[in-house]
Amino acid sequence: MKQTFALPTHKLDPHKKVAYINARLFDAESKLDIKGALLTIGDKIADFGPGLFKDGKTPQGATVVDCKGHLLCPGLLDIQVHFREPGQEHKETIATGSKSAAAGGVTTVACMPNTKPVIDDIAVVAFMQKRALETAYVNVRTYAAITKGQKGEEITEMGLLAEAGAVGFTDDGLPVMNAGVMRKALAYSKQFGVPVAQHAEDLHLSCGGAMNEGKISAQLGVAGVPNAAEAVMVERDIILAELTGGQYHVLHISTAEAIDAVRRAKKKGLRVTAEAAPHHFTLTDEAVLEYRTFSKMNPPLRAERDRLAVIEGLKDSTIDAIATDHAPHDQESKRVPLASAANGIVGLETMLPLSLSLYHKKIMPLRDVIAAMTYKPADIIHVPAGRLKKGARADLTLIDLNMEWTLDPKQFVSKSLNSPFDEWKTKGRAVRTVVGGETVYTLG
């Protein structure tokens, strides 16, 4: 099937009308699930509902899109991606990464700040915004670093960065080991209404490990990362979140113990959220057998009990969002022995089908799966997205829920192909992606 991409013009006629007819209108927050139509005018959602254009008459001059009964939902979010720009453009760029997002039905991404240079200064945020305006297919937002240079020592100019558009703070990849610095970051950022997100890993416990610690790492003779490395950090940070009243978000949570800690924190009413990556509810450390570097990521693929705990966490909303940790790497970073290989996999083009498997396998209702990719992640980073609402920005994803297709990384539009899901049979795919009223992607 043919994939067609178009960069948004950002010069859309404010009166331009597009009528989406024969749609299954779907909004997780308002529990909307009904056959109907939707009208966008300019970059906004003007109207939608079961009665709209029921007489078959669409407004004069409107472009008509026949949704053929497919699911029309708010554009998906992926609040953890690495676009490698600036600094490692041979792996990915804002252009190729956002194109990958569009192909996956994702209309808003939040970039991690571990670029070169690190996004720890408003000048780099401005650079990102400029590049996004020039080259991006979807809405590109960015986190900024918690500490200058991600060194874990001095906090960044959080207020200025938030004003400049940073949606949150994280030293992703380099956890803030110093509890005193983390305390200050949580306390200070509270003033500006943005979350502090942690890649939760106690480096003294992970100690250079290259995969999950367990039977498989013992067999392979590879240094392992124990579950405690994540859990100790999450427990510590939750105590600090309680102390400061700050908003704390756990990136790519992967262990039963840490998920349980978040569950307890939520019961206490703390401002704590968590996200999980599709690979953590799909694969276990058995995927690393044969030293498969494409299955190496951090946090690592865990044991079956952790995989089930991630699913349980998504089911009971302990885990708020699904985010991919889209981490493109060139061949050279992966064609090395396991311990030397770079961490991470590309995820934007596999997020939707892997997540929909939770629905197709009757593990979760469709509404909860879509919620974890729409309004819930939007609420974590406080961006106005992820909802079908009149007057809201027209970011939309049209999903053919039942399309069966086989994942093939060679067909990905991302610059990198590092995915362990080669030849996976999946069901469900984005067939149209709309950003600010403009179609940026169609399939077929």
Next chain:
Amino acid sequence: MKAKPAAASLKSFSHRHLLGIDGLSRRDVYTILDLAKTYVAKNRQPDKKHAILKGRTLINLFFEDSTRTRTSFELAGKRLGADVINMSVSASSVKKGETLIDTAMTLNAMHPDFISVRHSESGAPHLLAKKVNCSVINAGDGWHEHPTQALLDALTIREHKGKIEGLKVAICGDILHSRVARSNMKLLNLLGAKVNVIAPPTLMPDVSSFGVKAFHDMRKGIEGCDVVMTLRLKTEYMQSSFVPSAREYFHFWGLDREKMSYAKKDAIILDPGPIIRGLQIDSELADDIGRSMILEQVEMGVAVRQAVLELLAGGEK
């Protein structure tokens, strides 16, 4: 004229590489040990040279320092008539940026028949084997496997005990970081020995899938054993809170006569070397020719590597 092994056993060995004990059958192991035994005798003759691998090339590609294993492979190759090249790749040239695969492809272009590889990272020989056209022999990768060491240990044990099945073997020391321990656990288990592994709690991996029993108390682990194998504790692990000091380690996990008294009276001692006297083993015990097989292991090592080279050369590709 040197006697050739039976064609049947050569034919039955169909492996292209020796990357680990994983993947070998009990029959494969006996084929290797039986052939190696013939070389033990041959190596004691004044003329040790054979022409079985004449014209073949063995490259010893060592990314880590090694004296005994590299020398053993070198002798094994030379005694079979192969041309042997030793390549020591220092850590610094690796840091210059040439990847393992680039090194492998360069060597591959020289048409070697065998590459024995020692690397600090687990799985490196597996990666290499995917990229070259010749046989790859794992000469030790990270903490993962050191198959020829386990095979030579098995041969040593069999020479002394007549069998391996049903024996009780204790492996003591740093199990966590030991490729020798992993290969031996797999091999001894495959051959039907009962294996106890003994280590301080900080140096014991999750061995639940190895079919062995784990002990922290050395006396309990050694009790009633036919074979006691000690392993080295590297200084780097001595210094990072795995154990508090050398004297404490030796007190609890060093092999001395008192602890050895819990083993069977005729129990033998093996150690892959290098031995650090007074750390993993009492000096006097290491020199006890009635019990310590340390030097014999070295002798068996050459024979086992000759057998492996010959079998890989004859195995169906």
